[in-house]
Amino acid sequence: MKIARLSGLGCGALVAALVVNAAGCATPPRPRELDAYEALKRSSNTTEASKRSPDLVTSSDKLGAKAHDEWESNDLEESRRDAIMAQIKLKTALALTEQDKLKAKIEKLSGDQAASQEELASVSKDLSAETENLTLLQKYLDARKTADADKARLSLQMTADQQKADAEQQRLSQQLATEQKIAAAQLSLHTAETVDANKYASGEYRAATDMLDKAQAELKDAAFAAAQASADVAKKNADQAVELSKPQYEQAEETSQNHVRDEALAHDAAGIPGVTVRIERRGELQRLVLAASDLFTKKSTALATGHDDVMDSLAALIKKYPSYPVQVVGHTDTRGKSGELLALSAARSQSVFSALVARGVEARRLMTSGMGGDEPIADNHSTAGRAKNNRVEIVFLYH
Amino acid sequence: MRQSTRRWTRTLALVAAFAVAGGAFAARTARAGEEDDLQRQIETQRSGVPDLERLDELHAAGDEIVLLKSWLDEAWSLRAKHEYDDVREVLDRALAQAELIRQKIAASKLRAQADKREAALQETRHKIDVTRKALSDTTIKKKALEASSK
Secondary structure (H helix, E strand, O other): OHHHHHHHHHHHHHHHHOOOOOHHHOOOOOOHHHHHHHHHHHHOOHHHHHHHOHHHHHHHHHHHHHHHHHHHOOOHHHHHHHHHHHHHHHHHHHHHHHHHHHHHHHHHHHHHHHHHHHHHHHHHHHHHHHHHHHHHHHHHHHHHHHHHHHHHHHHHHHHHHHHHHHHHHHHHHHHHHHHHHHHHHHHHHHHHHHOOHHHHOHHHHHHHHHHHHHHHHHHHOOOHHHHHHHHHHHHHHHHHHHHHHHHHHHHHHHHHHHHHHHHHHHHHHHOOOOOEEEEEEEOOEEEEEEEEEOOOOOOOOOOOOOOHHHHHHHHHHHHHOOOOOEEEEEEOOOOOOHHHHHHHHHHHHHHHHHHHHHOOOOHHHEEEEEOOOOOOOOOOOOHHHHHHHOEEEEEEEOO | OHHHHHHHHHHHHHHHHHHHHHHHHHHHHHHHHHHHHHHHHHHHHHHHHHHHHHHOOOOOOHHHHHHHHHHHHHHHHHHHOOOHHHHHHHHHHHHHHHHHHHHHHHHHHHHHHHHHHHHHHHHHHHHHHHHHHHHHHHHHHHHHHHHHHO
């Protein structure tokens, strides 16, 4: 105020003293504070501030206008003070407006944040689900891959096992074939042994034995082909031995059997009462002769009674030994004509033949003949001798 | 009469003297009361400055606080010079400045809150973008796996 007063006085003095010098009465420089206030007002949106804080803005405007007037009135100190106050009020109004804006912004941000959080939760949920799906898919694929690998490995293993089994089977097959051949050779050798090949074909038998031993050794060494070949040779040798030995063996066996049978026959024949038994040998032939005397009376051709037991025993003996051919031969003493004696002896043999057939003996096994008195076995000059010579002989021909 | 007049005059003079002395005393007493009142106001405002500084955590009103302090100092100086009208004017301005400071601090705090929320929102949106990208990548990967598994 002092400055303003001094300025007013100075101006008056100057106006009074120097009319031409009007520079002293010109508008003074604007106070910085007024410039700042007006710049603030220009740069700010005071419309919103007026709505929010009308009192403050109105007061600020008034103070600003007053400061402007004071400046124009050259009352610079007052202008400066009022401009400062106008700035303070305008800034306060602007700060309040900014607060409202910020509150609204915060509210909107809160809403946006809530929406974003919701969206984030939704997307996160989708991501979790998708990740879970992916994980499951990955696990499934890994499991499938592992399964495929296992399958391939098992397939390879199975193939290897199959090959191994095939090889083993082939080996077993060869072994079996070899064993079968060896068994066949052993059988042949056994057969050869049963026909005494070691006696009748010793060379072939020994060769077969040696080859069989060789085959068994080769089988042990798993040399199946060689073993089979050796077994084949052994079998062939054994078969040859059998072939060579069989006739001799059979002959020997038959001879042995016939001998036994012959002895049994002789033994059985000796047990028949009223019959004399003797064995006759004519060259290689041998025969058992059963002589039955007293079967006929005088010149009769019919069997006398009381000889059924003898005939039964003879028939049973013939039937017991069916392999022997049997001759029924009639004999007489020498009393009478030769032709008659022959006919008598033949008729008597025929009677015995009939009696035997009647007792079940096969007719085809029996041959009848009459020898008359040509083959006496006793002296015909005595009664006892003639009785012996009147006989029928049952002759078993040995083989 | 003259004595009476003189006495009256003396009395009047005495009364006048008392009146003048009383007036002077009253004026001095009134001035002293005003000075104390202004000092109290200045101190009250000064004591509020640290609170404002504490409130201004974000230093949004640093210049205004400096200005406020200088104005309070100016008021104190003017009080010492007994320029009470100027003191009152400066104190009014300081009061308005303190209110401006409070509003600016409030606005700065709101701004910081808004910035924080905006940053949080941006972060959330960024997370959404990242999550969407991850979802897209996962879907692509899944489809590729599905295709390779057929």
